[in-house]
Amino acid sequence: MRKYTFSRTELSRAFGIDTATLGTGSPRTGFSFGKVGPGVTSEPHRHDEIEAFVVLSGAGKVTTDLGEISVEAGDVVLFHPFEAHVLRNDGNKDLDFVDVYWRDGEAALNAAAKTTAPRGPTFVFSAPPTPNGDLHLGHLSGPYFGADVYTRFLRMKGVEAYHLTGSDDYQSYVATRAASDQWTPANVARYYSDEIRATLALLDCDVHSFQATMGDDGYSEFQAACFRTLLSSTAVDLRQSPALFDAVTGHYLYEPDVRGLCPDCGGSAAGNICEECGAPNLCHDLGAARSRQSAEAPLVGSLRRPEFALDRCYDNIDRHLRASGVPLRILDLFARLRQRGEFSVPITHPSDWGLPAEGFPGQVIWVWPEMAFGFLYNIQALGRSLGRDWKAEVPGSDWQIVHFFGFDNSFYHALLYPALYAEVFSHWTPRIHYHVNEFYLLDGKKFSTSCRHAVWGKEVLSPKTVDVVRLHLGLTRPEGERTDFTLDGLRRTEKEVFQGIWLNWLDALDQEIKQDFAGRVPDAGDWSPVDRAFFARIEIYRAAMERAYSDEGFSVRRAAAQVCDFVRDCVIYRRARDYAAARCLYPARNRTSLALQTTAAAIMAPTVAPLMPRFARTLARGIDGVSTETWPRSVQRLAPGTRFDLRPVLVFYAKARQSSSR
Ligand SMILES: [Zn+2]
Incomplete structure (x- = not known):
């Protein structure tokens, strides 16, 4: 027997509270004593151990992914592996508790394998594009395609999910384009x-x-109201602060007008954001700044305007980032920003293109904060079209927001916006998830609208090609790393994969079913171990696709790679049997093979629907009982006698044989 007494004065800080850990001698189990002072909240975290809090004294609230409960002395709360949890003392005396945790490998693995669907209405935003040019494949591969695949999957799972975006009309780059085209920014x-x-x-x-x-x-009125609230926030100061001006024209310089060296990584950066490291800059802090208006070095002057002191919001941002489980690269961006100390961003700019900043003549509301509030307005506008009472000025606590954007937008979406929301909607705890993509390159170099180094969406997209383009974008999407697009690669995906493997297999299968079974799925006969394994393979594929589309580990690239692997396996399974011989010598085995291949073709329709919706719908049209509207919970072998006619998909992609067009 051992007795421990915790000294309440010799505790150390961990997870934002005071704790003392008790060694148990076992790496699988641990105990600690915790003290949460009045008004203190522990840091949210997730881990693979099972954990229990035993409350000894005091009272508070425990929040997990599933909601919030009240706890008091005598209560025991149990947490499953990976369940985020936060303990908040909302009383006026210390909350003492004992924390017990233990490792259970199987429970952890089961929990890791589980996927969860978002609760409440889910608003999936793809970063609103700047209307200073059309969209090229570099844009499309990232936020727009990603958000579309994600939303389609959620809707198939029965989640009330919507894809929202728009055009970010007041971007400074619109005015730049207008000046060079001798047009008005509005046009x-x-x-x-x-x-x-x-x-x-x-x-x-x-x-x-x-x-x-x-x-x-309505939009401009809402923005004006948010701006007013922001001005009265304790995080906004009115300041006379440095600003850049062109040495020759005297014009104020920001965003598109200036380039220099990033104050964080030292690489070449445009005004406001460094595309390489994602760090923000204030233009006047760029090294060796150069104006786009003249060859002279810009002058540093000053301007009186409201600035948002982001550094005062760092604790809020930190809490938000931990709760939403952002990618490590964003945490790194945040850590680098924190190291820079005080950091205030002007929220207005002298310009005549934008929403007027009330009280600051000649200045407009900076377009990036505008976007933060614009998301909420977009939800309200969507609600109006659906007859739902969603109010931008009262964001719902049940709203699940999901953002898709390129890494160079991380500062705005993941750091600035949560801080702005906390200032303007103090009672709202936003639930936001982030899906970030890296740069998509074209022939090894960044896509560039201005250098005409781009393949435009309209150049390659048509009803007949859209699914192959989506498949190829899926296979090469810049997730977690930069990837490269080539037109040759796209052609290979079309000829060698889609036509060469997928359609050839479907065509051969369709032919056999027509010839020997009058276009009806045969019943399975005798099963070999290979048939059994292939049946299991179909279910493994379905489950893996569900995993790839789910919030946990969402990856279009994995989904696309998996479906290509699966079809290859179908072809190998098919070839392993000599069709001519099997037909006459082992008809019972032949029927099993065809019953399983038709089942494989049928499961493809719903499982590729988020990725290639048009192909999936056309495929489903030829197989009775197959829907692309709902996600299949498991693989069911097609009932014998099911109509199986792949003519719609084969005709659409011009693979139809003469005989089948009868
Ligand atoms: Zn940088």
Whole structure:
């Protein structure tokens, strides 16, 4: 027997609270004593151990992914592996508790394998594009395609999910384009906003709400109200602070007007954001800054305007980032920003393109904070079209927001926006998930609109090609690393994979079913071990696809690679049997093979539907009872006698034989 007495004065800080750990001698089990002071909240975290809190004294609230409960002395709370948990003392005396945790390998693995669907209405945003040009494959491969696949899957799972985006009309780059095209910014925005919508439609992106930020009175009124609230926040100061001006023209320089060396990584960066490391800059802090307006080095002057002191919000941001489980690269970006100490961003700029900043004549609201509030307005606009009472000024606690964006937008989406929301909607704890993509390269170099180094969506997208383009973008999507697009690669995916493997297999299968079984699925006969293994393989594939589309580990690239692997396996399974011999010598085995291959073809329709919706629908049309509207919970062998006619998909992709067009 051993007795321990915790000294309440010799505790150490861990997870944001005071703790003392008791060694048990076993690496599988641990105990600790914890003290949470009044008003203190522990840091949210997740781990693979099972854990229990035994409350000794005091009272508070425990929050997990599933909600919040009250606890008091005598209560025991149990947490499953990977369940995020936070303990908050909302009383006026210390909350003491004992924490017990232990490892259970099987429970941890089972919990890791489980996928969860979001609760409440889910608003999936792809970063609103700047209407200063059309969308190229570099844009499309990232946020737009990603958000579309993700939303389609959620809807198949029965989640109330919507894909929202819009055109970010007041971006400074719109005015730059207008100046070089000798047009008005409003005309440029209107023109490219329409082009962008058309390109998204060509990619079969199902956008449920597209909000153009220009020309909507309700939108500008809401933005003005948010701006007023922000001005009265304790994080906003009115300051006379440095600003850059062109040495020759005297014009104020920001975002597109200036380039220099990133204050964080030292690489070449444009105003506001370094595309390489994602770090923000304030233009005047760029090294060796160069104006785009003249060859002279810019002058540093000053301006009086409101600035948002982001450094005062770091604890809030930290909490938000931990709770939403952002990628490590964003945590790293945040850590680097924190090291820079005080960091205030101006929230207005002198310009005549943008929403006027009330009280600051000649200045407009900076377009990036505008976007933060624009997301909420877009939800309200969507609600109106659906007859739902979603209010932008009262964001719902049940709203699940999911953002898809390129890494160079991380600062805005994941650091600035949560801080702005906390200032303007103090009672709202936003639930936001982030899906970040890296740069997609074209022939080894970054896509560039200005250098005409791009393949535009409209150049390669048509009803006949869209699914192959989506498959190829899926296979090469820049997830977690930069990837390269080549037109040759796209052609190979089309000829060698889609036509050469997929359609050839479906064509041969369709032919056999027609010839020997009058277009009806035969009943399985005798099963060999290989048949049994292939049946299991179909279910393994279905489950792996579900995993790849789910929030945990969402990866279009994995989904695309898996379906290609699966079809290859179907072809190998098919070839392992000599068809001519099997037909006459082992008809019972032959029937099993065909029953399983038709089942494999049928499961492809719903499982590729998020990735290649048009192909999936056309495939499903020929097989009775197959739907691309709902996600299959398990693989069911097609009932004998099911109509199986792949003509729709083969005709659509011009693979139909003469005989089958009868
Ligand atoms: Zn940098």
